Amino acid sequence: MQIVWKNYPLPFHPNAMPSALAAMAAGEQGKYWEFHDKLFGNQQKQTRDDFIRYAKELKLDVARFTQSLDGAKYKPQIAADQGEADKLGVTGTPAFFVNGRFLNGAKPFDAFAQLINAELTRLGRPVPPAAQKPA
Amino acid sequence: MSKKNRERREGKDDVEGVSQSAGSSWLPTVLAIASLVFAFYLWTDARRVEKETVAHLRSTDAAITQLTTQVAAARQQQKPQPQGPDPNKVYALKLDGAPVRGNPTAPIVIAEFSDYQ
Numbered sequence: 001m002q003i004v005w006k007n008y009p010l011p012f013h014p015n016a017m018p019s020a021l022a023a024m025a026a027g028e029q030g031k032y033w034e035f036h037d038k039l040f041g042n043q044q045k046q047t048r049d050d051f052i053r054y055a056k057e058l059k060l061d062v063a064r065f066t067q068s069l070d071g072a073k074y075k076p077q078i079a080a081d082q083g084e085a086d087k088l089g090v091t092g093t094p095a096f097f098v099n100g101r102f103l104n105g106a107k108p109f110d111a112f113a114q115l116i117n118a119e120l121t122r123l124g125r126p127v128p129p130a131a132q133k134p135a
Numbered sequence: 136m137s138k139k140n141r142e143r144r145e146g147k148d149d150v151e152g153v154s155q156s157a158g159s160s161w162l163p164t165v166l167a168i169a170s171l172v173f174a175f176y177l178w179t180d181a182r183r184v185e186k187e188t189v190a191h192l193r194s195t196d197a198a199i200t201q202l203t204t205q206v207a208a209a210r211q212q213q214k215p216q217p218q219g220p221d222p223n224k225v226y227a228l229k230l231d232g233a234p235v236r237g238n239p240t241a242p243i244v245i246a247e248f249s250d251y252q
Contacts, residue, residue: 001237001241001243002235002237002238002241002245003236003245003247004228004233004235004245004247005234005235005247006228006233006246006247006249007250008248008249009250009252010250010252013250013252015252016250019251020250023234023251024234027234032234032236033236036234036251039251043251043252046251080229081248084228085248088220088226089219089220090248092219093248093249094247094248095247095248096246097220097226097228097245097246097247097248098243098244098245099225099243100224100226100227101222101225102220102221102222102226103222104219104220112245119243120242120243123242125242
């Protein structure tokens with residue numbers, strides 16, 4: 001399975017855009033998901049100082065990180081994701097697309113399992129027993 | 136004066152009498168006709184105003200009906216919007232350059248639109 005992150009910082013979340021920029025800046029140095037986990041683990045600590053602290057903790061090149069963050073280097077890419085989400089009709093987060101099939105909101109495991117199993121079956125792939133829903 | 140003459144005078148008188156009585160009934164007839172003409176004018180004018188009013192009301196009714204339909208259509212269009220993308224469709228997403236984790240050859244790709252807040 002592959003998980004792809006698409007940025008959809010909601011306009012009424014003031015820290016969402018800076019956090020998205022910071023995570024992309026970490027991703028530039030190969031530590032996107034590590035930074036992602038820092039952000040999710042510290043949802044109340046999302047200031048510029050916090051971002052730089054996380055960058056240090058992840059042993060990133062802090063100067064390069066700060067330059068990318070302050071220069072809003074990934075803003076066009078984030079804006080493109082936002083535009084794509086708007087075009088698709090996504091209005092809230094999180095919004096998932098399992099092989100292009102829409103699943104709205106934070107859904108229980110079963111909702112994912114159902115879609116994933118349906119896709120595996122459609123592709124003629126074996127459905128792992130662990131993922132099968134108990135009757 | 137002979138009798139014949141008298142008769143002729145009387146006859147003339149009679150004729151005059153007739154013409155006199157005709158002269159006195161001429162004005163009421165004209166007035167009556169004028170009244171009729173005026174009444175007809177009033178009636179046709181009332182009909183015209185009535186027709187115009189009805190036509191105006193019809194166009195107003197049509198405009199209201201059209202507006203009602205438009206409002207209903209707009210409401211219907213608004214309703215499905217919060218439901219977001221169609222769950223029965225398969226959407227092609229742009230995934231290049233986006234952060235990815237997992238097996239790059241995996242048959243299942245989950246794209247997550249999310250934010251950090």
